[in-house]
Amino acid sequence: MKIWFGSVAKLAAVALAMTSGMAMAPSAFAATKGSTPPPKQTLVALGDSITFGYNLQDTKNNSIPSSLAYPALIGATDQFNVSNLGIPDMTSGELATVIKQPNFTRAIQGASVVTLDIGSNDLLQWASDNGLLNDATATTAPTLTLAQEAEVFSIIDAFGQNFKQIVAYIRAQTSAPIVAYNLYNPFPSQSPLSAVDEELESYENAAIQQVATASKNVVVADAYDAFNGNQWTYVRLAEEDVHPNATGQAALANIGEQALQSLQSKMKTPKKAAGVTHLLVGNIAQTGGALTGSLNGRSVKLHLPADALNQATEADLTSQAFQPKNLPKNEQFFAEYAVNFASSATLKKAYTLTITDKKIPKKAKVYQMQGNGLKQVKSITVKKGQLSITQKASGDFVILVPKAKKKG
Structure with missing residues (x-):
């Protein structure tokens, strides 16, 4: 999702005061008071710049994953070791390729839990290349030509195939639960870009849900619903950036933990352990x-x-x-x-x-x-x-x- 940074002009000149309206739920795996904490297991986070924690304050100029990103937050609360393998600019096609590299495969084989957040760059890189995200001063949403519509649906179809392959490959390496995040709309409803993003990402979210439903031990964390109406609270819009801020990352951690509750009993100690990556x-x-x-x-x-x-x-x-x-x-x-x-x-x-x-x-x-x-x-x-x-x-x-x- 890094493609949005620097590609989107100012979305608004007036700040909106909004509250999140979303209470943080208790940890899915936190030990009760007085109990012995369970041994540390490993969370392996796969994805793009959202998973990485792009533009958060402790990334050393976006060279190392953030401790404020949702994988680290889940790990700190639930006593997981964390391997954050979110790569800025990553598309679903690139992730489908890189996870077959020995280093990524070992990490997956040693996972107790896998989180997966991918797909934002698939369409948004194309949208940026076609100038659809450049004019935030426009009062109406850009209109796609017939040729552009055909390109969009080709990209969406490829994403569905890639996502299916990614989940299948992970599942072939481990039976660990997979939390698949769907995509949020970073633009507030006042922006004409909101309608564009809403339409494009709705198809990818449908593909994510379809693959999750058809797969074993895969559950969807609903980032779309969590961010809907909360963009000014959860997204770095004041910095002209559509990545999550620290509050947005906390929201992603929360829905990830909620999603894991239904799969808590499926967690096992992996047969192969690669340690932290x-x-x-x-x-x-x-x-x-x-x-x-x-x-x-x-x-x-x-x-x-x-x-x-x-x-x-x-x-x-x-x-x-x-x-x-x-x-x-x-x-x-x-x-x-x-x-x-x-x-x-x-x-x-x-x-x-x-x-x-x-x-x-x-x-x-x-x-x-x-x-x-x-x-x-x-x-x-x-x-x-x-x-x-x-x-x-x-x-x-x-x-x-x-x-x-x-x-x-």
Whole structure:
């Protein structure tokens, strides 16, 4: 849903004073007073910038998921570990592709609960490209041509197929409950853009409900109903932004917990656990650039040279702590880092991923996850405290180090 930010002009010049009218319900899983808290399980949140918590105050310029976003709020209340894998700009087609990457698949397999919020960008990127969201000074809603209507219904049909595939893939990896959020209308009724969004997203919401009804242990969290009439309270409209504010994220957490109540008995400890998946994201221009930050306690830098890409792309780095199978003799797991780009991006030149940690030894080796196996990566540079990987495609990389020699 990031496409809306910067694409929508001022919606109104007069602030409206409204209250939410929505009481926060008690936690679905919170321990009663005096009881022993249950062991922590893992919530894996899949989605776009809404899940990520885009433009909230603690995202470090939208590079890390927000602790004020609904996945973290549910986790804090219900004692879940949280893997927030919301990727800004993500469409349903891109999510259907990325969840099949080893790092995302492991996270899903280790989930106790999965939340899913996707679809806003499918239509809104198209609407923005067609200029339908640009003129907020208009007094009437824009009219679609016959050709545009045909494009819209093609996009809606593709979304329905993608959403069905996403849910089916998640269900093939885990029996954990899935909370599927439907889409809210961010525009207040006074805006002509409200009618456009209302019509477009109603079709996607119908597809979400249809898939949820036909699937096992999937329930819909009704974001549309929660936000309807509350846009000035729940959305960052005063900042000319249609993402949820902190109050809106709390509302999303609340309806997520309410939805989970009906599936509480379905929660199980996963057979496979990947632990918490940490996320770092950023935009890389076609002219090149770098994504830097701290990921899972280590400094990382993803660098792409000029003209390495056919287009600008959202890049994401993830890191997990897990135990790979069939490790080479005399080597042990040290760290895992995965690199993903938008599915439409093509790499024409190699990127470099550099990981800095004083514990990295000179004899560290790198392997790429391929199915259930590991293939050694030769294009690396290692010195004590730093390791660089050079590649021309997305990859899931495992760093191994020599086993410590037994004393005596």
